[in-house]
Amino acid sequence: MTAEAAGEWRGWRAAAESALYGPGGFYRRPEGPAGHFRTSVHASPLFAGAVARLLCRVDEALGRPASLDLVDMAAGRGELITGVLAALPAEVAARTRAYAVEIADRPHTLDHRIEWLREPPPRITGLLFANEWLDNVPVEVAEVDSGGVPRLVLVRRDGVERLGEPVAGAEAEWLARWWPLGAVDGAQGGEALEGPEGIEGLRAEIGLPRDEAWASVVAAVDRGLAVAVDYAHTARQRPPFGTLTGFREGRETAPVPDGSCDITAHVALDACAAACALPGTRLLSQRDALRALGITGERPPLELASTRPAEYVRALATAGEAAELTATGGLGDFGWLVQSVGIPDVLAK
Secondary structure, X not given: OOOOOOOOOEEHHHHHHHHHHOOOOHHHOOOOHHHOOOOHHHHOHHHHHHHHHHHHHHHHHOOOOOOEEEEEEOOOOOHHHHHHHHXXXXXXXXXXXXXXXXXXXXXXXXXXXXXXXXXXXXXEEEEEEEEOOHHHOOOEEEEEOOOXXXXXXXXXXXXXXXXXXXXXXXXXXXXXXHOOOOOOOOOOOOOXXXXXXXXXXXXXXXXXXXXXXHHHHHOOEEEEXXXXXXXXXXXXXXXXXXXXXXXXXXXXXXXXXXXXXXXXXXXXXXXXXXXXXXXXXXXXXXXXXXXXXXXXXXXXXXXXXXXXXXXXXXXXXXXXXXXXXXXOOOHHHOXXXXXXXXXXXXXXX
């Protein structure tokens, strides 16, 4: 009998791995992620258009190679990479090798130009784009006990939790550097405001597996750009009680590791950035990144309504979609980790 079948206690990393990616797991369902939550990809085709413009900038920085790679990590059902190919100029699209990386089966209707992989290609010259991938890389959760000791949180299949062993080894080192549980909201750079002992009930997600996963895929980029887009926080703004949560049918719900819901937690993108230690690294908001790619959300001039009303209505709808993608308190607050490998900063244009 497996630990899951027996209702035994496991760390959140193992529990979420099984619930999301195991047989019958959430991400193997036929409806895909789009059946449960709305990402930037689903909000507007403007997002795919912006990624296409980013790929064109990478192409230019690479000197327009004969073969240009586009790798879509955690591709869902291929919505983003399909939209990017459609938005590319014909000359660039003809040179683009498109790879969708996803554990689910290849959709039957997917464009034949897209290669469907379980792992990214070993060598990449072009753009590696990971939209809402890292938040679904399972991690352990730690909580401070009554004695001030950070302990691993154990969970059953029904979502009931209890505290396990003290955090130790590399995980303890990660917490000490990136999310010290003696810190409270507002601490600068992870500075512990309450002394060396933790405060009972404080929680953190130990992002070490995400650092390792990101470093692994970036290592495959010979020349080009690697971008991770996700719910994120940095050391100056760690949430005191963590961010672990679930989503089902468009609504936030309790994270229960039984395969019935998505299980996600925000990403410490600053730690992921440090795991690669590349000189061409930037952390910025989606709002700033998309504005650098020409998406502003500005409304069309009102006089257009009287002179060319149909064009005005189309422009107004586009502005509304752009505003959603860049909105404060919404998608615009997503973090973008941008790391250049052997090319200049293409978002500076």
